[in-house]
Amino acid sequence: xxxxxxxxxxxxxxxxxxxxxxxxxxxxxxxxxxxxxxxxxxxxxxxxxxxxxxxxxxxxxxxxxxxxxxxxxxxxxxxxxxxxxxxxxxxxxxxxxxxxxxxxxxxxxxxxxxxxxxxxxxxxxxxxxxxxxxxxxxxxxxxxxxxxxxxxxxxxxxxxxxxxxxxxxxxxxxxxxxxxxxxxxxxxxxxxxxxxxxxxxx
Amino acid sequence: xxxxxxxxxxxxxxxxxxxxxxxxxxxxxxxxxxxxxxxxxxxxxxxxxxxxxxxxxxxxxxxxxxxxxxxxxxxxxxxxxxxxxxxxxxxxxxxxxxxxxxxxxxxxxxxxxxxxxxxxxxxxxxxxxxxxxxxxxxxxxxxxxxxxxxxxxxxxxxxxxxxxxxxxxxxxxxxxxxxxxxxxxxxxxxxxxxxxxxxxxx
Numbered sequence: 001x002x003x004x005x006x007x008x009x010x011x012x013x014x015x016x017x018x019x020x021x022x023x024x025x026x027x028x029x030x031x032x033x034x035x036x037x038x039x040x041x042x043x044x045x046x047x048x049x050x051x052x053x054x055x056x057x058x059x060x061x062x063x064x065x066x067x068x069x070x071x072x073x074x075x076x077x078x079x080x081x082x083x084x085x086x087x088x089x090x091x092x093x094x095x096x097x098x099x100x101x102x103x104x105x106x107x108x109x110x111x112x113x114x115x116x117x118x119x120x121x122x123x124x125x126x127x128x129x130x131x132x133x134x135x136x137x138x139x140x141x142x143x144x145x146x147x148x149x150x151x152x153x154x155x156x157x158x159x160x161x162x163x164x165x166x167x168x169x170x171x172x173x174x175x176x177x178x179x180x181x182x183x184x185x186x187x188x189x190x191x192x193x194x195x196x197x198x199x200x201x202x
Numbered sequence: 203x204x205x206x207x208x209x210x211x212x213x214x215x216x217x218x219x220x221x222x223x224x225x226x227x228x229x230x231x232x233x234x235x236x237x238x239x240x241x242x243x244x245x246x247x248x249x250x251x252x253x254x255x256x257x258x259x260x261x262x263x264x265x266x267x268x269x270x271x272x273x274x275x276x277x278x279x280x281x282x283x284x285x286x287x288x289x290x291x292x293x294x295x296x297x298x299x300x301x302x303x304x305x306x307x308x309x310x311x312x313x314x315x316x317x318x319x320x321x322x323x324x325x326x327x328x329x330x331x332x333x334x335x336x337x338x339x340x341x342x343x344x345x346x347x348x349x350x351x352x353x354x355x356x357x358x359x360x361x362x363x364x365x366x367x368x369x370x371x372x373x374x375x376x377x378x379x380x381x382x383x384x385x386x387x388x389x390x391x392x393x394x395x396x397x398x399x400x401x402x403x404x
Contacts, residue, residue, distance in 0.1 A: 118317075118320060119320065126372050127375075150376060151380070158365050158367070158369075159392070160364070161364045161368060161372070162361050162362070162365070162367065163360050165320075165360070165363045165364065166360040166363060169320065170328050171325075172332055173333065175353060175360065186396075190392045190395070193391065200387060202380075
């Protein structure tokens with residue numbers, strides 16, 4: 001496969017054997033060592049290819065991670081715009097952004113991915129994603145008093161994961177039939193308290 | 203097997219083939235029709251035994267359900283004492299009761315059950331349990347304004363399911379290493395608001 005053909009828009013071309021081998025090795029290494037401690041170089045070595053080829057096919061390490069766990073969207077597409085949201089609005093903006101996405105067609109793929117990761121031995125990939133992508137992105141902004149930021153984000157994650165489970169995986173009624181706005185409005189004060197409220201005992 | 207041997211303390215005796223056949227049919231019927239619409243009689247008929255034998259081996263329908271999904275504890279053991287808890291205390295008493303239970307050895311069996319139900323085709327059993335046991339038990343007490351009780355309970359369930367996922371299944375750190383008291387204290391105001399607070403838009 002030439003670099004030229006690989007640069008066409010849409011799904012990158014290339015030897016699908018090679019792509020699949022890279023994704024398999026990436027999944028194994030991410031599952032074993034987490035995202036931070038896994039390098040593109042080590043994945044390339046495990047797959048018997050050059051690092052440049054991995055970058056060429058998949059982009060950044062986080063994009064490779066997203067491809068490895070079959071996320072239908074690069075998480076940074078959602079997270080980067082949130083950097084401009086004041087922290088006192090995050091409790092509302094987070095679910096107002098995520099619920100419509102999860103309800104969408106793209107969300108169906110995401111839910112399928114979450115479900116299959118939770119069921120398999122790859123639950124560590126969900127852990128890495130929440131700890132090393134989500135927590136790392138948001139915790140420094142809400143680390144007040146110092147040392148509480150990671151826990152604040154993880155309480156938020158617990159409520160959001162619970163919504164995913166109740167709405168999409170368990171399909172609890174009437175919860176699953178609420179509008180995205182109804183869910184967002186109801187959980188927003190919870191998320192905001194976890195992010196910036198008093199949390200005695202933590 | 204005589205009734206005498208089946209009445210010995212500890213695990214009920216009896217033809218283990220018959221017991222297993224009843225449990226298998228119970229699981230199928232509960233999964234297909236939910237708990238309310240499944241009768242002991244229909245389970246007995248499907249298993250080719252008398253209803254009295256099903257009662258004799260497993261007790262009430264809810265105890266049979268608990269056995270069928272391999273719950274290590276009859277849910278009513280937890281739910282019945284909560285009937286005496288004033289609703290304005292439930293937000294705290296609920297997690298303060300559940301977290302130590304989930305952290306216990308008995309909880310390990312429960313978590314294993316939840317995980318295997320979520321992964322299989324039997325996710326409908328979790329739905330039945332939450333909708334027909336938990337929601338039905340608590341909703342009438344918090345149905346204010348009328349019509350909101352079921353949703354109030356299901357928002358509580360979403361947060362509690364999220365805690366189970368984050369703490370026991372995903373193993374998010376440092377969240378998973380908090381004490382039960384730290385988790386209870388942090389989520390109690392959330393649960394209380396869902397149960398008795400203003401929920402605009404619902």
